[in-house]
Amino acid sequence: MKSRILLLSLASVTAAHAQADKFPPMPAVQAQTPQQAAKSFELPPGYRMELVLSEPEITDPVVTAFDGNGRMFVAEMRTYMQDIDGNNQRKTASRISLHTDTNGDGTYDKHTVFVDNLMLPRMILPLGKGQIVVNETDSLDLYLYTDTNDDGVSDKKELWWAGGPRGGNLEHQPSGLVWAIDNGIYTTYNSFRLRWTPNGIKKEETKANDGQWGLNQDDLGNLYYVNAGGEKGPISFQAPVVYGMFNPQDQFADGFTELFPAVGVRDFQGGLGKVREPEGTLKSFSSGAGIEVFRGDQLPSELLGDVFFGEPVGRLVRRAKVSNNGGLKVLSNPYQEQKSEFLRSKDLCFRPINMTTAPDGTLYITDMYRGIIQEAAWVNPGSYLRKVVEQYQFDKVIGHGRIWRLVHTSTQKVKPPRMFDEPTAQLATHLASPNGWWRDTAQRLLILRQDKSVVPLLEKVAKQHKSPLTRLHALWTLQGLDAVTPELVRAKMADTDPGVRAGAIRVSETLFRKGDASFQKDIEKLAKDPDPNVALQACMTAKYLAWPDHMKLVSDTVLNSTAKGVKEIGATLMLPPGQKLTEYSDKERVVLKKGEEIYSTLCASCHGQNGLGLEIAGMKGHMLAPPLGGSKTININPKGGIYVLLKGLQGDIDNKKYEGLMISMASNDDEWIASVLSYVRNNFGNHGTFVSPSDVAQARKDTESRSSPWTYQELHAQLPQVIPSNKLKVTASHNGGEANRAIDGSAESRYTTNKFMEPGMWFQIELDAETPVIGLVLDTSGSANDYPRGYEVTVSKDGQEWSQPVAKGDSKNAITEISLDGTPKKFIRITQLGSAPGNFWSIHELRVLADPKK
Known part of the structure; x- marks a missing residue:
């Protein structure tokens, strides 16, 4: 499902409109038959798409789920965007249909409406025989629907868990309802999980997950979310969110966010800035939907553990390989070099929004098949997207929907499950299945049965079974039975x-x-x-x-x-609660990667891989080189590290002796020095601005007359001096009573406006005497998005009459460094110029730098 938060500035939107001021009528997009659509798919050799279901049995399908007997439930959002304005979307006319293969031949030949008259159902969780849990849009309530007479239609409705109402755009609401290996039931958006117990549903707090439409787990129970609104793709998959939301900058291989659709007509939220010319295709993530870690057994083993998710705006399915680098999961596109994707279509109405590993060991792909895939809020009158929709008449293609089965020439038919009819001991044998769907479903049903007679068997399996995954499932099943x-x-x-x-x-x-x-x-x-x-x-x-x-x-x-x-x-x-790691741009990540390579191969031999220095073997307490984490030389000003690498350093450092000698690295070029210093200034607990090659070039000129290494005292005499906080008085236009938190010496505390950023907010510094100030550093690493969106600096002698701006800039990351001319100053005011709905302006640490020579 397409979902976007409007992030473009007014200027960029205006520019997009200016470039696309003419939208000549084009041939109307036409719906293709399923047979025609099947011919439009591009797949690697050996793979093909088989039609499972289509209209009229289903329309606008969004979720597919299977019960213990292999019956397929499909949530159908039958009121979603039936016209360009999204009229009557919240009418209770959607449903969940049930599809049954009555003779085990792989074809669903019986179709019933299991639950009717729903409002945009978005989550399904099959439980026992004839039971599903359902969630509808605008609510966190979960209802249990039961078919008591086995006719394929529910006749009993019970409140399963009372979550209360949920507002907001229908695309910004939870999805998932995944019963994970840890027996927690997870959803996107919500910072909690649910747990089924014989005595009712328990709610347990987790950390945030940043997920949107799509959630799944791998064999070990690591959850994979996907985020469309922020154009982020897969997210929060490094570890279960109960421990935190971990999204390291290098969890994607280079180029991973670049897309390679087979077709495009520039119908992307974000306008022409998202277009790859001249093809007119989508060039990077715009949406993301229905993430699935493939764990089946009837597709080639090369797909096992791979992550699949839909890019419905790009009419493709991304396959991502998962590698593990010392505990860090890294996703890559195996078709990057070919500039291609695993599955893509030339049919403009192909909208893959969910993936499901099926009982038959293949991958099912839910295709909402329609013209418009963006909710009305993004197709409003006057918008770029509406003009494209009207240009191709996308709004006319409604009332369709397909479910496809991805198969391979090696795929064989599998006997459908009959888990509801099996005794408990036989049900437990499915924990050894090579298909993850069977293992997960058997574990869930064993726990729902609460038949403790199976405990000795599970203990034996956990101890002795040859398959690690089977041992793991047995252990978690015992946990769910409260028998571990x-x-x-x-x-x-x-x-x-x-x-x-x-x-x-x-x-x-x-x-x-x-x-x-x-x-x-x-x-x-x-x-x-x-x-x-x-x-x-x-x-x-x-x-x-x-x-x-x-x-x-x-x-x-x-x-x-x-x-x-x-x-x-x-x-x-190790971060304090509420703090996040700094996010870096693609360009900065390239610099950090090069710097890390240099540091690991050269610097770590003395300073240690962790940046804490190395103790000399056999000489306890004797360090070869000083720690770089928290180093004043590294952190106070970029010149410190540059000067040391250019000329070297000798003697005691801050009154401590080290056995090694820092020699000059000046023979390396400016980019080399800038890269490794940028890495060091942003690792080992350090948070600093990046060093540029031009910074290094200037420092070479400034120090060209020096031929000997620095002493620590000589070096710091050349660097800007931090003015002590007892010589500063600070206030602010908003929440001024908390201004001192910016200069209290603790990065864990912060000054914040307590109001979203807007133009005109200011922070003021009064010095105890006129001082030659040459710079300001605003550090908000602990809340990385709270940096000023543009700033200007004015000065005053009396705090009443202010100068014209003496510095002006546009910060892009958590560290804002501002250079001043070094003339004596008494009052300094930093004014915030931009807007950032959702973010306060904050300062964790403010450093005011004086000229060391005056």
């Missing part, structure tokens, strides 16, 4: 498979919360596990359980690890 024992959990913490060891750590949380704190020692031991995924899970569990001094375990593990995932996700774990 400390002895079994400890045995699984020593399992030969790291995925099982990490799972056992998670299962131990259940026992820990029941009062068995003895698991703390086991988890502390596993924080040193050689597998970074296990060590990382130990850190996440430690923070989640929050036992005394848990952060010492986290920090020790993170700082002593060289694994990329442990370092990057661990850095987020």
Whole structure:
């Protein structure tokens, strides 16, 4: 489902309209028959799309789900955008249909309406025989519908969980309802999960997830969300969101967000800025929908564990390979070099919005098949998108819908499940299925039955089965039956498979919360596990359980690890509540990557991979080189690091002796020096601006007469001096009583306007005497999006009459560095010039820099 938050500035929208001021009539887009549409698909050799269902049996399908007997439920949003203005969308005329393969030949030959007269149903969770849980738009309530007489039509409705009303645009509401391997039931948007118990549904808090339309899990229970509104694609998949929302900048391979559709007519929210010319196709993520980790057994094994999600605006399905770099998951497009996608169509009405691993071991793709895929708020009168819709008459293609089955020449027919009819012990055997759908469904049904007679069998399976995934499912099933024992959990913490060891750590949380704190020692031991995924899970569990001094375990593990995932996700774990890591542009990420390569191959041998310096072997307390994390030389001003790399450094550093000597790196070019310093200034707990090659070039000129290494004292005599906070008095136009929080020496506290950014907000500094100020640094790394959206600086002698702007700029990241001319100043005022709905203007740390030579 297409969903976008309007992020363009007025200027960019105006520019887009100016470029597209003429929309000549074009041939109206026509709906193709399913047979015609099937010919439009482009797939790798050996793959093809088979039609499962289409209109008139279904229209406007959005979700597909299967019950324990393989029957398929389809949520149909039959009122979604039936005209260009979206009239009557909230009319209760949508439904959930049920489709049954009565003879096991792979064809759904019986069709009934299971639930009718719904308002835009968006989530389905099959439970026991004849039962589904349903959620409708504008509500968080979940209702249980039951078919008591087995005629394919529900005749009983019960409130399953009371969530209350939910407002907002219909595209900005939850989806999912995924019963994950940890027996939590997850949705997008909501910062909580639900848990079924024999005594009712429990609500448990989680962290935010930033997901939108689509949610799924991998074999180990890591959830994959997808975000369309922010054009982000897959998101929050590094670890379960109960531990936090982790989105490291390098979780995507280079170029991953670039798309390669087969066709396009420039019908993209965002206008011409999203268009690849001259083809007219969508060039980067605009929407994202229906994410699925493929876990079936009737497609080639090369697809196992791959992530699939729809880009309905681009008429394609992205396949993403998942690699693991020291605990960090990295997604890549395997067709990047060919500038292609796994599945794409030339049919302008192909709208893939959901993916489902099916009981038959293939991948089902839900195709909403329609002209308009954007809700009315984005097709309003006068908008760029409305003109394109009218130009091609997209609004006329309604009343369709298809469900496709992705198959391969190697695909074989599979006997459909009959789990509801099986005894409990036989049901448990499906935990060993090669198809993830069977394992997940069997686990869910075992827990819903609450038949404890199966516990000894599950314990045996958890201990002895040859498949790690089967052992893991058995362990989690016991947890869901409230039958897991400390002895079994400890045995699984020593399992030969790291995925099982990490799972056992998670299962131990259940026992820990029941009062068995003895698991703390086991988890502390596993924080040193050689597998970074296990060590990382130990850190996440430690923070989640929050036992005394848990952060010492986290920090020790993170700082002593060289694994990329442990370092990057661990850095987020160590942040105070509410703080986020800084986000970088694609260009900055390239610089950081080059800097990391330089640091790892050269600098780490003295300063350590974690930036904390290295102790000389056999000489306790003797360090080879100083730590770079928190270094005044590195952090106060970019010149510090540049001067050291150009000339070297010798002698004591801040009154401490080090055995090594920092030699000059001046023989490397300006880009080399800028890259490694940019990396160091943005890692190891540091948050600084990037160093540019031109900064290095200027520093070469400034220091060309020097031939010897600096001493620490000489170096800092050349650098800007931070004026102590006791010589400053600060106030602000908004929430001025909290202004001192910007100069209290703590990055964990912050001054904030407590009001969304708007032009004219100011922050004022009064010095105790006129001082030659040469710069200001506004650091808001702890709330990375709260930087000023444009600024100007004025000065005054009396705080009454103000100068014309002496500095002006447009900050783009969490560190705002402002250069001033060094003339004496008494009053300085920074005025915020832009607007940022949803973000306050904040300052975690303000540094006022004086000229060291005056």
